[in-house]
């Protein structure tokens with residue numbers, strides 16, 4: 001049996017602006033997906049979503065990973081078992097984590113000799129094939145772990161403060177939100193373009209504060225970043241309620257993470273129990289986590 005574990009991710013800064021070439025900072029989190037594989041006569045995939053063979057409805061990413069990595073030949077099969085701590089479709093990178101963990105396990109299982117960089121690339125291609133378009137960020141962060149400044153794929157110092165995630169459980173479509181921002185940008189380019197650039201400036205300035213673990217400054221910039229995400233239309237009432245609940249409980253800063261329009265927010269703090277309780281009282285599902293230093297392993 002081969003076992004591989006890969007992490008989900010959060011954006012400390014820069015989502016949406018990154019689509020327009022601006023800087024963003026992403027961090028791997030200790031919420032992970034573990035994939036166990038064993039060679040067999042047939043192909044089977046089991047997870048919390050069900051038990052299937054190759055099935056692009058129930059297990060699209062794992063099906064694509066198997067078809068990419070499986071050697072040709074009769075009687076060649078694989079059992080894949082998935083256990084995930086990452087909620088599906090809430091902007092925490094669950095699809096990247098399952099894709100990267102599956103590729104990593106199958107790379108060992110079938111002795112393919114791919115490097116981690118190769119795996120990140122194949123994973124990004126699979127996400128693109130399944131989702132139509134996808135940024136390289138989720139698969140890259142899941143593969144390499146730590147905190148990454150996206151533009152140059154620079155690994156930053158890993159702050160050890162707690163991260164509290166608040167899930168609104170509101171459905172969020174990244175594709176629709178990216179399109180909505182593009183439409184707003186087209187209609188009011190003279191207003192929206194500077195906001196996009198400001199978000200990029202926040203991420204660029206944020207690099208220095210992450211390197212120094214300056215939580216007060218990181219938190220301040222997260223708060224500004226949240227306001228700007230609200231300004232470009234990707235906030236929701238529930239997300240802001242959870243963001244304010246976290247700040248009122250003493251978090252250094254709190255913001256949307258990912259596409260917005262629902263999904264999750266994050267707060268950084270050193271009193272995670274208080275912040276989590278406040279998020280829960282405001283109607284969110286709170287999860288305490290930390291940044292995961294290691295990549296897929």
Ligand code: PMV
Nearest residue numbers: 015016091092135174258259
């Ligand atoms: O919510 P997620 O994890 O799909 O993140 C979306 C991030 C965007 O910047 C909005 C889009 C992208 O592809 O970078």
